[in-house]
C-alpha cells in the first residue's frame with residue numbers, strides 16, 4: 429500500500445492507526461503548497477481534489493481510498509481483534525461512526541479556513557465558537573476519568589482527534605479544557621503516534637532535500 433501524507437495534517441491519524449496495526453505502507457509526501465510529491469508522481473492522478481490522506485491499495489482494481497474517516501475505518505475493520513473500531517452492525521459502531529463524522533465536520537473541517545487565514549472577523553468568531561463547543565463536548569466525555577473517548581480502549585477516533593489538534597495554528601484557545609489536554613498528551617505518548625511523527629519528519633526532510641538538490 430502507498431499512503432499519501434502531508435506535514436502536520438490529518439494523515440497522521442492514518443499513520444498512527446497503521447502503526448497500531450503493525451502495517452508499514454510506503455509513505456509518499458505531498459507538499460500541499462508546492463504540489464510536488466516525494467516520489468515524483470502526480471498527486472492529482474491519485475486524488476483530483478489534492479487532499480491527503482489517500483491510500484492506494486495496489487490491489488487488482490488499483491483502488492484508492494480517500495477521506496480520513498473511511499481510511500482509518502477500513503484499516504481497523506481488516507483487523508477486528510485490534511479493538512480499534514467496534515464491529516459493524518452493533519450500536520457501538522453506530523456511535524463510533526457518529527463520533528467520526530462529528531470529528532470530521534465539527535473539528536477538522538472547521539479548523540481549515542481558520543488556519544488558512546481566509547475568514548472575515550465574523551467567520552473567525554463563528555468557527556472559533558463552534559470549535560470551542562465541539563472540543564467542550566469531548567472534554568465533557570473525558571471528565572469521568574476515562575483514558576480515551578469511548579473508554580479504556582484506544583480507537584480510530586482518538587488517533588483522529590490527536591491528528592487534528594490544530595488549535596494553536598487556528599488561534600483557538602483550549603487550555604481551559606483540562607481533561608482534553610491531558611488526553612491529547614496521553615494519545616501523543618503512544619508509540620504509534622511517536623513513530624508517525626518520526627516517519628513524517630523523515631520523509632518531509634527527504635522530500636525537501638530532493639527539491640533543493
Ligand SMILES: N[C@@H](CCC(=O)N[C@@H](CS)C(=O)NCC(=O)O)C(=O)O
Nearest residue numbers: 437438460478479480481495496532
Ligand atoms: N475530506 C477530506 C479532507 C482532507 C483534508 O482536508 N486534507 C488536508 C490536510 S488535513 C489537505 O490535504 N489539504 C490540502 C489542500 O487544502 O490543498 C478528509 O476528511 O480526509
